[in-house]
Amino acid sequence: MMDWTDRHCRRFHRVMSRRALLYTEMVTTGAVIHGDRRRILGYSPQEHPVAVQLGGSEPADLAQAARIAEDEGYAEVNLNVGCPSDRVQDGRFGACLMREPALVGEAVAAMKAAVAVPVTVKCRIGVDEQDPEEALDRLADAVLSGGADAIIVHARKAWLQGLSPKENRDVPPLDYGRVHRLKLRLPSTPIAINGGLTGLDQCREQLAHVDGVMLGRAAYHDPELLLQVDPALFGEAAPVADAFEAVEAYEPYVAMRLAEGVRLSSITRHMLGLFQGRPGARAFRRHLATQAVKPGAGLDVLRAAVAMVSRQDVAAGRIEAA
Template structure:
């Protein structure tokens, strides 16, 4: 089952402790077309843990993919079958995370050394789930030659039926660099990732790593089917408002980031009624309105009041009013200058 290339034009990377269900709903209110990913969930957690807590999501989040971590084909197949029961649109296998925790579990980026094992995992997940199965990898790890490592992984997983490949265009250094340093220090090599497309013209290929502006995304789309961004989409969520018009030629779901937040308020009220703390939702909103008058006051108000006992949706409404007041004040100052 091939994923349509258009589905790959823009996606938001899976990020631990960031891309939870609250963030994803707010992101969806900024873009209908963005492909959303869960935080990575291990196969063992799904098999043995609280599945609703780990895999539950809001219906508005589609298209949504779940990212799995693991290296045992049988366990991943069991987890994939459970994910299919939750009606995800895609299952993605993590072959890129360099954290110590992931390495100790013998999965993530260290699997770059074992492309045939990854291929067996892909085949097992596809057979068990019936869903599109994709792989997110690096261009190599440690002393691997990047072209050789990346193409070996691509040949193995695409030969096993992987429906798309996302490549973080950096090596991962498993010893000597922290996960944070692995996001910035190894040099980017977009041109190497671009070499995949002529070899597999019918398979969606997406590039990830260091892409922070819409202009940079559009430039990448001359060479590959899609771009995946991470921190830029989190720390400056308002940029998502431009994704649908500029990358898909369609209007955004709402006329502004403020309108998207207003549409988010009923979701917040519903979650508060289910016992969710307001701060667990609003922590994802601090990247809104970046560069606009009032953005700092908005962030400060949420950070101060959302953590208080009994905080409700009025905290968000009051924070929005601070943005509006600052915008009006700035406009008035320009008129009287």
């Protein structure tokens, strides 16, 4: 989710769920250690609970980056061993580390020694010609030996040769059963599943087999899914009644960032998935896409876009969906 789940996105998503654990976009150890920490690791206190996702392969660097993230107040440090992009392969991190489970275990041990917050690992079921049965078990055993507190598994292989990063999100077949078997083998280890999940009914089905579910692009492209998380999975009322209230609750944050010089489009680009399939949704997206990019665009642009959506139809649609 690089370049997607930035602080503006996370702050908006938090408006719709108090309980979902939010993750940062993956940030590299080099950026955390040597870069502009305020820009890279900055977040709003209201985002909590929020975890930082790190990319790297050097145990000492990962330990240092984890310590910095803990000092910044993050609730969890997650090591990404699942991203298949060319950029991460060139840097020897992400999914290519599935081939080096011992190194990943060493990295986790170094991070655990450096911080008190949970250290988790996100991985694939394997890469390229690896046997997923063997590859996932080896990786899981290595990170648990290092002290990992939980494992999140994207239930697809990553093909580092022959498929683009985009294709790696859809082309390799899903194998939820492989993740379920990992949970059966490691009953005391928290295991979460990721990949291809697009609705809360699917999430509930998975929770019969594993301990948690992770939604990525589904929640980004249809953020109203998050309005169902607290009621459906935690038995609690959602923080707001609908997407309209979510936008209203988000407005003070938008106003604050605008006053700091942030462009409106940098914030509203994460909101384009709202009101999917509802009368006026296309006009909402078009207005934001064309007007929010203009210099000086402010809250009036966002409000005008929302006004193009039918409130009555949206409310009825959400009730029927529930």
